[in-house]
Structure formats: structure tokens, C-alpha cells
């Protein structure tokens with residue numbers, strides 16, 4: 069009897085403990101869920117019902133006397149170049165005629181220590197001679213960097229960078245710490261460099277160094293745009309985030325405090341992993357960076373703020389990925405533009421995805437039915453969610 073009682077008490081004790089534990093887990097999750105749901109509801113309501121971001125102009129504008137180029141003392145320093153190639157887009161030309169006719173200026177946001185990643189990109193989608201010999205257009209690829217944030221490793225990494233640049237001549241580096249919170253400085257670097265040294269490029273692309281870009285599909289897409297509309301104006305295309313709320317959780321990498329951005333949602337922007345703008349949009353963004361306060365350190369969002377202030381809106385393209393990695397399949401390769409999260413597989417994917425036989429699978433009526441079925445399997449079932457939307461299966 070006594071023994072039994074003790075066993076019950078013990079059992080009770082365990083039960084109580086488990087219940088408490090479960091409850092606290094639920095509470096913590098509920099709290100997270102609650103915040104998540106509420107902040108998204110608030111932000112979507114704002115985005116879809118109010119959709120006025122006029123405050124951006126006034127709140128982010130800085131007084132004219134503080135504009136970037138006029139006053140170095142305004143706290144809006146443009147960082148000096150440590151490595152630069154002003155002649156990359158043409159033979160150091162002053163007159164317009166000797167500038168190369170560049171279709172695409174491709175900026176790859178890289179970190180100083182990512183030597184191997186850059187090499188893989190040079191061997192694959194960053195290869196300018198491939199684009200010239202196989203696709204007949206000019207592309208210029210440059211890697212944009214700051215300096216290594218770790219003082220102890222900085223000088224050795226820097227001399228390796230100089231050596232790398234002597235071999236390939238494709239690094240652009242400014243004197244700021246290459247950290248997550250300095251990505252906006254890197255964004256400004258890209259638009260300023262494009263404005264100063266490659267203003268004739270028809271399109272400008274910004275990409276992370278862990279994406280895969282199907283350059284032949286991209287070039288085809290851009291050429292189709294040009295054939296429909298020779299000026300190809302007002303283009304800002306990528307994977308669009310609409311009505312995204314600022315993240316207030318302190319632990320998140322993307323945390324933004326209330327005093328930096330007090331409003332419930334960001335203006336629309338494209339995922340920074342890879343997006344393309346036309347020449348006129350690039351010029352507008354350049355001017356916006358001269359006039360707007362760049363304290364917003366999430367570069368994609370800062371780009372959205374600049375664009376909104378200039379009256380530019382992003383367009384969705386179903387084959388630009390946001391976070392996700394594309395499924396490996398020829399029926400995907402024949403449409404894909406970007407895919408995120410690649411490192412060691414860049415070379416094999418490039419081989420497979422740019423093989424001319426890729427397009428054979430979807431040829432003819434049967435081919436297109438087959439590929440649509442495959443894409444529905446790959447994109448519309450929950451398994452691969454987060455790369456291309458289900459809609460991409462039907463294009």
C-alpha cells in the first residue's frame with residue numbers, strides 16, 4: 069500500500085514536471101507564433117490597404133548640404149577604393165564610342181576569405197569569355213568586397229587578395245569592414261561603381277557568391293526584353309518580398325530596432341540573392357543613394373527604400389529564387405535563372421544545366437507535357453517549397 073502510494077506520488081511528480089515543461093514550450097512557441105502572425109497581419113494590412121510609403125521620402129532624406137558627395141564631414145563617407153579597375157567596361161575611354169557595348173554588368177557580393185567560391189564562379193557563370201563566345205554578348209563580372217573584419221587575419225588575407233587580383237583583375241574593394249551590417253555600404257559601392265565606370269551597361273545585376281545563375285537563360289530573357297522594348301526601361305526584377313514586416317526579435321540576424329524603422333512594413337523589395345535592374349533604374353538608385361540616409365543596414369530593404377523614393381517598383385519573375393535551392397532536373401534547368409545556396413556543386417550544376425541537350429527534354433507537345441508534369445511534382449508538392457513557386461510549373 070505504502071509502496072503504491074509512493075509510486076503514485078512519484079508518477080504524479082513526473083507528470084507535473086512534464087506538463088509544466090510542455091506548457092512552457094507551448095507558451096514560448098505561442099509567443100513566437102503570436103508575434104509572427106500579428107506582425108505579418110499588421111504588415112500585410114499596411115501594405116495592401118494603406119500602401120503609402122510617403123514617409124520614406126521625408127524620413128530618410130538628408131539635408132542637401134549633407135549629400136554624399138558634397139560633404140565628407142556629414143558622416144556619409146564614401147569609402148576609398150583599395151582595389152579598383154576603372155577600365156573594366158571599356159578601354160579607359162573618355163569618349164562614348166570606345167566604351168564596350170555591355171549587356172550585363174554582374175556584381176558578385178563576396179567576402180574576402182571566399183577564394184574558392186570566387187574561383188568556382190569564374191569557372192562557371194561568371195565566365196565572360198563563355199558569354200562572349202557562346203552567347204555573343206558582353207558581360208562584365210566583378211567581385212565586390214570590403215576588408216576582412218578580423219584584424220589578426222586582415223593583412224594575410226589582403227595580400228592573398230592582391231595576388232588573386234593580379235591573376236584575374238576582377239576584384240573591386242573599398243575600405244570598409246566586410247560585415248553583415250555593412251552590406252548597405254556594399255550596395256552603394258555597386259551603384260556608384262556602375263555609375264562611374266560602366267554607365268553604358270544595359271542591365272546591372274547584383275548577386276550573392278552562393279547563388280547559381282543560369283546565364284544563358286538570363287541573357288535570353290534580357291534579349292527578349294530588349295527586342296520587345298529597345299530601351300528596356302523601368303526594370304527591377306527578382307524574387308519580390310511584398311509587405312514584409314521588420315523583424316523585432318533581438319536575436320534575429322535581421323533585427324531592426326524601432327527607432328531605425330518604426331513602420332509596420334517595408335516597401336516591396338527583391339531578395340538580395342540575385343536581382344537585375346535596367347540602366348535607367350540603376351541611375352535612379354545611384355541618385356537615391358546620394359540623398360537618402362543609409363543607416364538601414366539590410367541592403368535589400370535599403371534598395372527598396374531607394375527605389376520607392378524614386379518611384380520604381382519591383383517585378384516578380386518566378387525563376388528567380390529567394391532563399392531556396394532549385395531542384396536538380398533538366399525540366400527546371402531549361403527555365404531557371406537563379407538558385408540560392410550553392411557551394412561545392414557549382415561546377416557540376418553548371419555542366420548539367422548549360423548542356424545544350426537540356427532544352428531537348430521539353431521540345432514538342434509531348435516534351436512540354438512531360439516537363440510540366442515533372443515541374444508540378446517538383447514545385448507544387450510541399451517537399452521543395454521555398455524555391456520557385458508552384459506557378460513556375462506552368463510557364
Ligand SMILES: *[C@@H]1O[C@H](CO)[C@@H](O)[C@H](O)[C@H]1NC(C)=O
Nearest residue numbers: 190191192195197198199201
Ligand atoms: C570560359 O569559357 C571559355 C569559352 O567557353 C573557355 O574556353 C574557358 O576555359 C572558360 N574559362 C574558365 C576559367 O573556365
Ligand SMILES: *[C@@H]1O[C@H](CO)[C@@H](O)[C@H](O)[C@H]1NC(C)=O
Nearest residue numbers: 243244245246247248249250
Ligand atoms: C563598417 O565599416 C566601417 C569602416 O571600416 C567600420 O568603421 C564600421 O564599424 C563597420 N560597421 C559594421 C557594422 O561592421
Ligand SMILES: *[C@@H]1O[C@H](CO)[C@@H](O)[C@H](O)[C@H]1NC(C)=O
Nearest residue numbers: 130134142143327328361363
Ligand atoms: C540617419 O539615421 C540615423 C538613424 O535614424 C540617425 O541617427 C542619423 O543621424 C541620420 N543621419 C543623417 C545624416 O541624417
Ligand SMILES: *[C@@H]1O[C@H](CO)[C@@H](O)[C@H](O)[C@H]1NC(C)=O
Nearest residue numbers: 120121122125376377378379
Ligand atoms: C516621394 O515618394 C514618391 C513615392 O512614394 C515618389 O514617387 C516621389 O518621386 C518621391 N519624391 C521625391 C522628391 O523623392
